[in-house]
Amino acid sequence: MAISAEYLALLRIGIGSSPEWKEAWERINDYLDALKTPDTVDRELILLSSFERAIARKRRQPSIPATELAFEEAQKTLDFALGHLIDEGVSEDRRSVEQRVRLYLTENVDGNFLGRPDEMSEDVRHALREVRLQAAPNLQVASITARPLEFSSPGKWLISLAEKLSPFGANRIVGWLFGLAILGLLVFASLYRL
């Protein structure tokens, strides 16, 4: 059957005639671009079906911005298209993340597989369902405990001496004065060959 120009044109006109829907259209297109969704019929289907439902919702919920409705409906369509790749145990708020991870992992595999479940082998589908983005392996905990330093007797004596002298170093001005005083004494002693 040839494309139903009437239906699609109506939808297009409806979107193009309103600045609000036009912005929504651009936004969702950009989002699909960001997901590296190729220019295929699948992408078109995602867009049109999402916008059809969003327009219907807008009639019922006129206060909600078109962009929000369109994005939510597009997300539902993506859920539908990619849901078969996500394990059922994945929580609701992580599903979108897991979908995007799978799109990312297969980004260079002939575009990506959005909306083409029939073309995917069972092995690939299974692998994608099982995949978890895990950056580090499981722990095998070991202990690493430091032994304290034990100082020799001269060492202990030097430490106590350093503690006594530390006030001279802690204050910059006192430190400089102390240093200059020693230098002055040395010069004096050398000048008069004491």
Added chain:
Amino acid sequence: MNGNHRSGKLVELIGAETVKEAFHKKVGQRRWGVALVTLGISLLGLWLMIDIVGARGWTPLEVLEVGLFAILFANLAFGFTQAFLGFLVLAEGHEPLKITNTLDESTPLASTAIVMPVYNEDAETVFGNVQALYQSLQQRHELDLYDFYILSDSTDPAKAVEEELAWSDICRQTNGFGKIHYRRRKLPVNRKSGNIADFCRRWGYRHRYMVVLDADSLMTGAAVSTLVRLMETNSRAGIIQTMPRLVKTETLFGRIQQFASRVYSPIFAAGLNFWQQGAGNYWGHNAIIRVSPFLASCALPGLPGNEPLGGRILSHDFVEAALMGNAGWEVWFAYDLEGSYEGLPPNLTEYVKRDRRWCQGNLQHFWFLLAQNVRAISRIHLIQGILAYASAPLLVLFVLFGGLQAGIDRLQQPGGTLATASAGVLLLMTLILLFGPKVLSLLHLFARPKEIALFGGPVRVLLSALLETLFSILTAPVLVWFHTRFVLRNIGGQTVSWHTQTRDGGAAPRWTEIVREYWPLPIAGVGIGVLAWWISPVYLAWLSPMLIGLLLAIPVAKLSARTDLFRRLFLTPEEIQPPQELSARFKLQLRDGDQFVHAVLDPFYNAIHVALQRSRDGGSLAVDGYVASLATRLFKEGPESLSSQEKRALLADGETLASLHHLIWKTPSQMMNPAWAMALAQYRSSFRRARPKPKASEETFRKSQPAVT
């Protein structure tokens, strides 16, 4: 090396006599030889100095001057002795006592972790180096027993996102999921050493060895596998350190250092191995470590007092080598192992900035000189590390005391001269100690015509060596100045701050930044010059190399960052014929701008980041509330409204970041903060293209309708 545990291979190499005794005797002879030669040169220098200074009787300034001279001259003599012995070893062409002699290519490999601690580094460099080694091992069909760990302590939120993306990108490119691991600590406790310790606690038991790399380190698969085989063959080896070659530099400073290291290091390295043998040192990277003794013996103790000289140990490597040695394990130096590389700071300013950190770390090691149960040879390594920085203030004091005494002499005996026969001999001797190793290195190189061709030929090598010597003379006073400043500040209880911002690789510092850091140097040069002239023109001439360096510090610092000077000189084999691993490039597909913003906006960045975060189930309500308030503020007030710390807190909560991603994408531009609207517009414009015409038919469209309401 303990004779009871020496490998059969090495046993064959050193003869049939009682192995333990023979080895210890030989090593003992070598160490005595080094000590006696060093002592002889030092005593000769000291005798000449006493002859010069003590001619007219002694003053307190002169006594101290000679005391300082003894320390500095002995240090110089020790370096020269090592270089001279190294030259002889290389000239002979055969060193029976080196760890690489024990290599048996048929030795099976063992499970090894390649660990790379990183801290706010350039992700492309880090992951590029990882990828190069990964592919190198893959080509050798030896990848199975290796695991890669990128251990991040990055505190910059944008860097953290960049690293995550780089990790996922490299894993995707190489199919390295499950082989290349990435972990970022939320708090960089104990910095690099804490990072390695954290790795050991978490995954130490998984691997027999770990190869530690720096963020700018690169090793070939052949080098890494050789290290593993050497460890397997030498069962008492706890650490094997390689000699990394400096590579991949583009600036004048970097290329000069690269050339100098490539030409002069071999004889020093051979000399170092000559006397230290199994009691070597560890430099913190490009080395292999046996994990179990490291876990058992190398945890770093706390130091008395607070930072900068006390508290947590900053420079862990020398200490870990000492602790490994104390526990009875050997630390070897595979100085002749090919395929180990590292980068270096691109200009003088960045180099000095790195020294600031290393200075503080090395000075902390003096505590170990006061500790019990540290082997004498480890103490020598620690003293050498301390003197690498402490010698600068000692040299300043030496010059100061000498200058003051010369001033006093000028007042008391106008027209007196410093020049004596002994002074001439001592000057000649000092020049030999300073420049002799360079000459020996060049002799070694010129004896190998094939090798010298890889440096651009003999003429270029000579010209490069001359210019390098000039450059090192000019920069030496600058380094002495900054090292002195760092040491004095650290002793005074202060860490040293640096005004200029940290920059990536090749970016050159601006004039204003250089002047802000270097302005005291030319002023000091003029002041010292005037005083020296007043004392005597001969004294001025004596100090002139130092004064020229101080006067030209600012232009030299600026020139050091240039990338267009002397491109046909300072060539190295790695530059002319880079090995495959050095040529490999990892290109990260990063978006321009703030990566934190992209972690919110980009669907893939956001997904990767969120997927790597732990679920917040079971988290406290207070934390949830705090993170929610941050997200609200971020959304309402824009990306600049959060501090770096707040951004980190938000990044740690995956769910909130995922919600924020949806919230921004579904909010009309006019209803969101203008900063977000602009960020989103910029982001979208980066990939926007012409919209397609509808292709779907009504039928396919109807069939595709999901059962959603």
